[in-house]
Amino acid sequence: MIKMLHEKGxxxxxxxxxxxxxxxxxVATWALSLNAEPGAGIxxxxxxxxxxxxxxxxxFGLGLALSHYEQQDGTLTASVHDLREQREKQAM
Structure with missing residues (x-):
């Protein structure tokens, strides 16, 4: 699943x-619900x-899993340009 999410961008x-x-x-939802429905209570x-x-x-869990995958894949610090070049090479 993590690989699929990574491949989807x-x-x-x-x-x-x-x-x-x-x-x-x-926090915003709590505040809005508190003010929008005063009869419903806290x-x-x-x-x-x-x-x-x-x-x-x-x-946060997904972020950690994706970060771990990116570290293994070598794309954690790669720029968008580097990623495009890598995909073009793989396509050939």
Missing amino acids: MRSEHAYTAAFMSIGLS ARADRWGIFVGEWAPTF
Whole structure:
């Protein structure tokens, strides 16, 4: 699965970015739920915040797996130009 994600263009930094965004989204979701539904109480806002907050560890895990794959593949520090050249050589 990690190899497929890598081949489709997903990189570790994409997963890390998604993880940090989900942390921010978790706080925003909690605040919006708290303000949008004042009658529902803090418990409902907490559930929404926790639900979105659970995405972050998944994205961090994917980021670590992709980073490990990139280190083995040699693409962790390669530039986009280097990657294109490598793919062209493999296609020949």
